[in-house]
Amino acid sequence: MGKDKKDNLNKQYILKGLGCAGCAAKIERKVNSLEEVEEAVLNFSNSTLNICLKEENKINYVEEKVKEIVKNIEPHVVVENKENQELSRKQKDDVHEHNHSHGHNHSHTHAHMEEGIDKKNLLMIVAGTLIFILVSIFKFSKYVQIAMYLLSYVLIGGDIALRAIRNLFKGELFDENFLMFIATVGAFSIGEYPEAVFVMLFYKVGEAFQDRAVNKSRKSIGELMNIRPDKARIKLGNEYKEISPEEVKIEDIILVKPGEKIPLDGVVLDGESMVNTSNLTGESLPRNVHAGEEVLSGFINMNGVLTIKVTKRFSESAVSKILDLVENAGAKKAPTEQFITKFARYYTPIVVFSALALAVIPPIVVPTAEFSHWLRRALIFLVVSCPCALVISVPLGFFAGIGNSSKNGILIKGGNYLEALNNVETLVFDKTGTLTEGVFQVTKVVPNDKISEEELVKYIAYAEAYSNHPIANSIRKYYGKEIDKGLIDGYEEIAGKGIKVDVMGKRVFAGNDKLMKWQDILFKEATDIGTVVYVAVDGEFLGHVVISDKLKNDSIKALVKLKEMGIKNTIMLTGDNKIVGESIGRQLHLDKVYSELLPGDKVEMFEKEQSNLGENKKIAFVGDGVNDAPVLTRADIGIAMGALGSDAAIEAADIVLMTDEPCKLVTAMDIAKFTRKVVVQNIIFALGVKAAVLLLGAFGLANMWEAVFADVGVALIAIFNSMRILKYKPK
Structure with missing residues (x-):
């Protein structure tokens, strides 16, 4: 119930046609200032506005306000409720199925409208450019020349001029359209007609390329x-019918042919096939599945026909959860992103006021200074004052990092966690199922000379008959015979020690060394590595059994690489005894091992380590999600491993590793480091070029064209640089 309430307070809107990053920041700011809104985050990378409301009943009012804000800032942008959009997409899919001829008619009317505007705009730019070329080549009289430059300017930048004038009345003085308009009108006023027209042309072409680059990035x-499946083939009587995955119910039977995506989570009833799991796990090797095995939505069936019984609704399926996580990842912004948004708010006014000072002060102070000369320098400041390069490329960089991680089977719930990975100083691991396989097996049976191996195992198997602990399961499995529970009496579990039970009239104690000491039984202490279960019958010690858990294949390799990447402290928490814990610690070269911990102790030890962190450093906890939720939520970064299908882990963790390989952690760190490197490159490059042009402009050594390059040219280069993150192949 709570979850539904929470869902009702969170609303998502798609802002169709949003291409201006500066405007996106303005929209976000204005929506956040609404009294009814708890928090609003606009993810420019996928044009999604996430709103958290204070009260559910204010939704309609807030929706109207949002549309009003968007219309004021970006009139051509269409605000669409995400739920309605998904509904209309589903209806379109149905239409598509009934009538194939409508197959390509999927786009929103707005998209057609935009295409129309683009063509009209293009024609005007071409016409304006031709007039500009004519007037530059042929000699016309002065007034004809001015008229032709003016006509050329209106054709190329008329829409920017209109937007600028409209924004002026709304008090939007630092809008990029307004700044470009002022800069070019200023150039006109000092007789620099060709420069004014050419700068506007260069700006328009740059903007078009920039929009294209942003759209291409979003598309990539x-x-x-x-990974979203389009259809499900459901069994109805003796035939199969194709329907939308959302319409399939639990217990329905679906058929998946070779080459198709498995649409919903389920269990294979019939058939055998190889499935490609790379969409979800990033694994390149296909997996073999047969009857009785669980399969997840998003897997691709490769060669056999599979009949599957559905176990989860589409909204609860693996693929749906992954899409939801990745789409919403942009709502948690990285500190760098937040800094750039804040920085942009102050950068533009500072540069604009500097321009004003540059135009006005020197002609007043220096008698020989010409106003037109200094005005020209000031106009360069206006063109460079737009922080677009940063406002677009930084969020895009983080979003690309999250996208690349998901391709590698790592779900990162926000740019903040991706960035935080760079500051991890201490990594705390749970042992069982994280660094070890979590599969216990009997590795040694040591009876004394009074009993046979078989008899010793029989006593332990009977003693452990009612326990559901993994160790008890491994002993019963090793015994391998039917247990007659009629022979068992007075079963009692002794917390932290073991079991007391009567088997065939004999009193049996099976457990750890503490149990033997507690009963004052003389026993020979084992030195074996593993979990040791001692057995005494009627007060006499008879021997022990050793149960071991195997290290994962890549645990050693992963920890070596993590140390190379600069992780200072690696720590393991385990409920196992000291000998086992320390043996694993040595094999993995861990810095610290805390053993013999009860679940409550894990939180205590974790908090102790958390208090030892260096300044601005982070601590991450890596667990397999089972019983780890308390520690996962306390960590700066909670990482759930092998969580494919584990709902509790996906809910509690900040980063979800879809397979249970510790090496995925190295991949996540590597992508985080590369993302930060690219984002820092973009910041240094953009600010460096802008600072250089501002400086040169102030000394009269830069022209307007260089200023336009410092605006749109730099933005383009930064966008393409951010896209390198998508193509990056982690080590």
């Missing part, structure tokens, strides 16, 4: 997440 990230 979108394609990366193109």
Whole structure:
């Protein structure tokens, strides 16, 4: 019930046609200032506005306000409720199925509208450019020349001029359209007609390329997440019918042919096939599945026909959860992103006021200074004052990092966690199922000379008959015979020690060394590595059994690489005895091992380590999600491993590793480091070029064209640089 309430307070809107990052930041700010809104985050990378409301009943009012804010800032942008959009997409899919001829008619009317505007705009730019070329080549009289430059300017930048004038009345003085308009009108006023027209042309072409680059980037990230199944083939009587995955119910039977995506989570009833799991896990090797095995939505069936019984509704399926996590990842912004948004708010006014000072002060102070000369320098400041390069490329970089991680089977719930991975100083691991396989097996049976191996195992198996602990399961499995529970009496579990039970009239104690000491039984202490279960019958010690858990294949390799990447402290928490814990610690070269911990102790030890952190450093906890939720939520970064299908872990963790390989942690760190490197490159490059042009402009050594390059040219280069993150192949 609570979850539904929470869902009702969270609303998502798609802002169709949003291409201006500066405007996105303005929209976010204005929506956040609404009294009814708890928090609003606009993810520019996928044009999604996430709103958390204070009260559910204010939704309609807030929706109207959002539309009003967007219309004021970006009139051509269409606000669409995400739920309605998904509903209309589903209806379109149905239409598509009934009538194939409508197959390509999927786009929103707005998209057609935009295409129309683009063509009209293009024609005007071409016409304006031709007039500009004519007037530059041929000699016309002065007034004809001015008229032709003016006409050329209106054709090329008329829409920017209109937007600028409209924004002026709304008090939007630092809008990029307004700044470009002022800069070019200023150039006109000092007789620099060709420069004014050419700068506007260069700006328009740059903007078009920039929009294209942003859309291409969004598409690339979108394609990366193109794991959504389109249809499900459901059994109705003796035949199969294709329907939308959302319509399939639990217990329904579906058929999946070779080459198709498995649409919903379920269990294979019939058939055998190889499945490609790379969409979800990033694993390149296919997996073999047969009757009785669980399969997840998003897997691709490769060669056999599979009949599957559905176990989860589509909204609860693996693929749905992954899409949801990745789509919402942009709502948690990285500190760098937040800093850039804040920085942009102050950077533009500072540069604009500097421009004003540059135009006005020197002509007043220096008698020989010409106003037109200094005005020209000031106009360069206006063109460079737009922080677009940063406002677009930084969020895009983080979003690409999250997208690349998901392609590698790592779900990162926000740019903040991706960035935080760079500051991890201490990594705390749970042992069982994280660094070890979590599969216990009997590795040694040591009876004394009074009993046979078989008899010793029989006593332990009977003693452990009612326990559901993994160790008890491994002993019963090793015994391998039917247990007659009629021979068992007075079964009692002794917390932290073991079991007391009567088997065939004999009093049996099976447990650890504490149990033997507690009963004052003389026993020979084992030196074996593993969990040791001692057995005494009627007060006499008869021997022990050793149960071991195997290290995962890549645990040693992963920890060596993590140390190379700069992780200072690696720590393991385990409920196992000291000998086992320390043996694993030595094999993995861990810095610290805390053993013999009860679940409550884990939180205590974790908090102790948390208090030893260096300044601005982070601590991450890595667990397999089972019983780890308390520690996962306390960590700066909670990492759940092998959580494919584990709902509790996906809910509690900040980062979800879809397979149970510790090496995925190295991949996540590597992508985080590369993302930060690219984002820092973009910041240094953009600010460096802008600072250089501002400086040169102030000394009269830069022209307007260089200023336009410092605006749109730099933005383009930064966007393409951010896209390198998508193509990055982690070590």
